[in-house]
Amino acid sequence: MDPYDKVFAESYIRILGQGAYNPKFVERFYDLFLASSSEIAERFANTDMSRQKTMLHDSFTSLLDFARHKQASPQMEVLARVHGPKAHNIPPKLYELWLDSLLQTVAELDPGFNREVELAWRLTLAPGITYLQYAYTHPVE
Numbered sequence: 001m002d003p004y005d006k007v008f009a010e011s012y013i014r015i016l017g018q019g020a021y022n023p024k025f026v027e028r029f030y031d032l033f034l035a036s037s038s039e040i041a042e043r044f045a046n047t048d049m050s051r052q053k054t055m056l057h058d059s060f061t062s063l064l065d066f067a068r069h070k071q072a073s074p075q076m077e078v079l080a081r082v083h084g085p086k087a088h089n090i091p092p093k094l095y096e097l098w099l100d101s102l103l104q105t106v107a108e109l110d111p112g113f114n115r116e117v118e119l120a121w122r123l124t125l126a127p128g129i130t131y132l133q134y135a136y137t138h139p140v141e
C-alpha cells in the first residue's frame, strides 16, 4: 500500500493540477459547506463569496505547508486569529463540517476517489485543523 502522503498528492494533482486554482472545486465546496448547517450559512451571510473562494485556495496551501513542516507560518497565525474568539468566533466543532464538505467535494471531483484517498486527505489536513481548533481554546494574545 502506498503511503498516505503519496495517495494524497496524487489525488490533489488529479483535482487541482500543480497548484492551479480550480474554480469548480472551491465552488462545489462552498455550496456543500453553506448547506451543511444553518449555523454555517448564517456566518457567511455578509461575506463576499467570490473573494472568500480565492482565499480558500491560498489558505489551503498554508494548511498543507503546516502538515509538512509542523511549524506555524504567519498565514496560519492570521487564520487562527480570524477564526478565533475575538474575531469570527468559530467553535472547534464546526471544523468537522468543513472537513466533511471538503471530502464530499473530493469524492465528486476525483475520478480515483476511494476510501484510502479519503483517509489520506483527512490525515493530511488534520494537523492544520488541530492547530486552528487548539488556537481557539488557547488564543495567543
Ligand code: HEM
Residues within 6 Å of the ligand: 039, 040, 043, 044, 046, 047, 048, 052, 055, 056, 059, 060, 063, 078, 079, 082, 083, 088, 090, 094, 095, 096, 098, 128, 129, 132
Ligand atoms: C481549516 C479550515 C478553514 C480554513 C482553511 C478557512 C479559511 C478562511 C480564510 C482564508 C478566511 C479569510 C481570512 C481573511 O479575511 O484574511 C476565512 C474567513 C472566515 N471563515 Fe474560515 N476557514 C476554515 C474554517 C472555517 C469554519 C469551520 C468556519 C465556520 C463557519 C469558517 C468561517 C469563516 C468566516 C465566517 C470567515 C469570515 C468571512 C468574512 O470575511 O466575512 N471558517 N476562512
